[in-house]
Amino acid sequence: MTTGNETGVRERLTGHRDRFDAGFARYFDTVARERPSRGVFVPEALELVRDMSLRGGKRLRVALLYEAARLVTPEAVAGLEEAALSMELLHTHGLIHDDIIDDSPVRRGAPSVYYAYRERFPGRPQTALGLAVLAGDLAAFLSLRVLLTAPVSPELRQAMAAVQATAGADTVAGQILDLERDFGPVPDREMLDLVSEYKSARYSVLAPLRLGLLAAGADPAAHDEGLARYATLVGVGGQLRDDYLDLFADSDTVGKPAGSDLREGRRSYAVCAVLAAATGREREVVEAALAGPGCRPETVGQVRDIARRHGVDERMRADLNRLAEEAASVAAGWRPRWREEAVAFFERLPLWAARRAR
Template identity: 80%
Template sequence: MTADNGAGVHERLAGYRDRFNGLFANYFDSVAEQGPPGNSFVPEALELVRDMSLRGGKRLRVALLYEAARLVAPDAVPGLDEAALSIELLQTHGLIHDDIIDDSPVRRGAPSVYYAYRERFPGRPQTALGLAVLAGDLAAFLSVQVLLTAPVPRELRQAMAAVQATAGADTVRGQFLDLERDFGPMPDREVLDTVSEYKSARYSVLAPLQLGLLAAGADPAAHENELARYARLLGVSGQMRDDYLDLFVDAGTVGKPAGSDLREGRRSYAVCALLAATSGAERAVVESALAGPGCLPQTVERIQDIARRHGVDNELLAEIRRCAQEAAAVAANWRGRWRDEAVEFFEQLPLWGVLRAQ
């Protein structure tokens, strides 16, 4: 993939992001007008959900949705905006609940919803927890409601809502798998890939593809296996890239200190590759860092040195590229069936992700 190809994907993503952010802001304005009168907790929750939703993000799911529709139809079709709102509301739900599970104080450079409530109710931790859970639930139910009120035929609304409900359930299953991964025997590659698929790929890649095709009048069930394979490969490549960045890239690049997976005991792709490559005293250093939250920056630097000495960084980059190339090859097979311009986007996207890891 050339630098020009990468720039083209980046520009396409930026265009979708800029347009969607305005749509999202207008949506929250309309929802705020529908709330019950004479209360403060509901407007406050909506404002926190809104703030989290508009705080940032590449809007990759939105781009995938619109480009999936363009595989079939050259122009925008009804229902896409509502589907875009739905997938990003589901993402907000996931972020809010992830921050509760991980006890994360910060998300995208500002307090998480959970910690915003903890600051609001410093002497009532259960109230703060309950309100944060409810705020996440509100985002999840809004994500279904917006689809069921889309200006499209009822049969299409129901089909799109079914896709989104399945994606939401799979994501929760993935969250269970993610927590279970860090207990018991060291997970193998299949376990890691399954966690990535359920926790991320099914709602971040597969659902937008299905929703876009449905809105454009196509039947995604006729292409179920290849869509699922593309989603899994793209999801695994993306998660592996995130794990690589967490271990090897400085805070100025990723916006958080390196080694957070180590400090939180997560058996990520990078951590598992590191454990597989080391033994004796070196492995003991890694296992000690995983055992508790007191992993100091100098310990992370030492582990980075160990990982580089064993070639773990290059091994991960090679595997990220391999998965991305396989995903691009899956998309290349769509030529002749679907519109070339949109197929090209799906071919280039995985390799653009590789460039972001280097």
């Protein structure tokens, strides 16, 4: 059942996304006019970056940015448009490079940038790889440039660019930790949470909060402990939800075959929980599924059955709800200093997100 609060969160997210997407398309029209006068590779790279950027996505970072500014004021705020563009360009950079690292052929229902180049240069794999890396780099540098040309004071530009550069560096560190997680002993919960914090929470939640407050004239440093706590809870909860859905949801719900983490050998929250709970022959089944490619749907079903026998699904749902309630409690504590309407959005958002795992 959908509550009024859930509907309100969804409508706010949809409204922010729709308004932003129109501006994102216009931005790429402007960038396309600045391309070099010779050559075809640069416009091709830009078109692939554009296509990946506009192909879809919930635009949660955009919503968090705008709602963070609304914590301070309901009025229009200069620099928010540029900050939103910057965040989504950085996200595009991450998607392109993630697909290279994971050797992913598809992203958002169409070829990944890496595989688009592989199709373009079937006999030159190194050229395809190099161009895909450069396309991701192009998105990253555009992300900083758009902030540094925002119509705000030089001091604010510098502060916003510093936030975004820090978020980018943290995300790369998180990606490295993510790769390390799948080597050696099974990672503990502290390691899993650290990966989620760096790979997701810091740039997907904390950076938009800081940028929105900065643009609206507030000093995020004065509230950073609470902002960071909220971001970590939401970021960890989001990754936990994704890992839960990957193992327990049907393909129609997640839009891809179930068990991708098993097939890719990823020690996700769900996979680690099953490994910890499994005994004897059960653990061998899970480890065999992780060991090599070609994990069949029947094997994914076996691992799912093992998880359910040991109550892993129930514990993960309970953990999701706990994280969401803690995040909501942190946001509720913002009421004495910030606007009620925006505080209520941040309070409801994690609870709404947790229910999407049902």
